[in-house]
Amino acid sequence: MQGTMLYGPRDIRFEDRPEPTITKSTDAIIRLSATCICGSDLWPYRGIQPIAQPTPMGHEYCGIVEDVGREVKNIKPGQFVVGSFATSDNTCVICKDGYQSSCVHREFMSTAQAPLLRVPLADGTLVATSDLPPKELIPSLLATSDVLGTGWFAAYAANVKPGSKVAVVGDGAVGLLAVLSAKQMGAERIIAMSRHASRQKLAREFGATDIVTERGDQGVARIRELTNGIGADSVLECVGTQESTIQAINSTRPGGYIGYLGVPHGVSLDGEKLFFAHVHLHGGPAPVRRYLPKLIELVWDGKIKPGKVFDLTLPLAQVAEGYRAMDERRAIKTLLRP
Numbered sequence: 001m002q003g004t005m006l007y008g009p010r011d012i013r014f015e016d017r018p019e020p021t022i023t024k025s026t027d028a029i030i031r032l033s034a035t036c037i038c039g040s041d042l043w044p045y046r047g048i049q050p051i052a053q054p055t056p057m058g059h060e061y062c063g064i065v066e067d068v069g070r071e072v073k074n075i076k077p078g079q080f081v082v083g084s085f086a087t088s089d090n091t092c093v094i095c096k097d098g099y100q101s102s103c104v105h106r107e108f109m110s111t112a113q114a115p116l117l118r119v120p121l122a123d124g125t126l127v128a129t130s131d132l133p134p135k136e137l138i139p140s141l142l143a144t145s146d147v148l149g150t151g152w153f154a155a156y157a158a159n160v161k162p163g164s165k166v167a168v169v170g171d172g173a174v175g176l177l178a179v180l181s182a183k184q185m186g187a188e189r190i191i192a193m194s195r196h197a198s199r200q201k202l203a204r205e206f207g208a209t210d211i212v213t214e215r216g217d218q219g220v221a222r223i224r225e226l227t228n229g230i231g232a233d234s235v236l237e238c239v240g241t242q243e244s245t246i247q248a249i250n251s252t253r254p255g256g257y258i259g260y261l262g263v264p265h266g267v268s269l270d271g272e273k274l275f276f277a278h279v280h281l282h283g284g285p286a287p288v289r290r291y292l293p294k295l296i297e298l299v300w301d302g303k304i305k306p307g308k309v310f311d312l313t314l315p316l317a318q319v320a321e322g323y324r325a326m327d328e329r330r331a332i333k334t335l336l337r338p
């Protein structure tokens with residue numbers, strides 16, 4: 001088969017790769033219905049997070065089970081499944097607590113931009129749908145695998161509740177789906193920070209009530225103006241830079257909550273400023289597995305359409321163009337069809 005490899009900055013190749021096989025009795029092999037490119041894939045792609053050697057790419061996936069190891073009990077060949085970017089046994093004490101992305105047996109998926117994928121700990125990692133999904137649901141089901149689950153965790157970590165006043169920092173796919181998640185959790189006001197017309201439009205479709213185009217101190221001032229001068233109850237930080245993190249902290253009311261989901265790159269916080277900000281900080285790799293059953297159900301019942309974040313669909317063989325389009329911000333998120 002052919003799969004996606006990153007060789008260095010902006011050097012993506014679609015080339016011959018060994019076909020995955022069952023290597024542990026708890027594995028499953030799935031044939032992907034769709035995969036996609038993550039905002040976090042752009043960090044190594046841009047060379048900001050350099051790689052030591054050619055690296056297989058991809059961690060968002062859904063598809064049909066081809067084969068399972070002999071210890072796999074619940075997942076069966078022929079089922080349609082979605083899994084998280086982090087594998088989990090779903091039985092250890094950390095998993096039981098809802099933090100499957102820090103499972104004691106966790107592995108990070110990294111070979112999903114390919115037609116076939118080996119998924120370790122299949123019973124704990126994968127969630128099967130009741131039937132094979134209709135084609136039009138595939139993009140939204142794929143979105144539950146990471147980008148929606150991550151946006152959902154942002155809203156959860158930031159304590160979004162009915163009536164909350166929410167600000168979302170970042171208009172990438174995660175930020176946009178954080179807007180959708182905050183709406184589902186009953187937020188009354190959702191302020192999306194975005195400068196791009198197409199992203200503003202999607203943010204409004206997903207439930208944003210206000211758009212703020214300013215950044216930095218001016219962005220903070222606008223959020224305060226919109227929240228009676230005190231700051232938002234919940235701020236969802238979906239970027240991970242120093243500027244966006246400071247902006248998130250300064251936009252939060254004393255006693256408020258920040259959910260931070262952008263993988264931090266070069267972020268360092270001033271302890272004293274943080275102390276006097278008087279905020280709750282909660283973040284980390286999203287425990288997508290915790291939310292998968294619920295998110296799959298919301299998609300299945302037509303209540304949410306997170307697949308709208310995919311504004312570019314390409315054959316998997318054109319994966320390099322998919323990266324370029326996202327790097328140049330011509331696309332919000334690229335869906336790849338094997």
Ligand SMILES: [Zn+2]
Nearest residue numbers: 090092095103
């Ligand atoms: Zn576990």
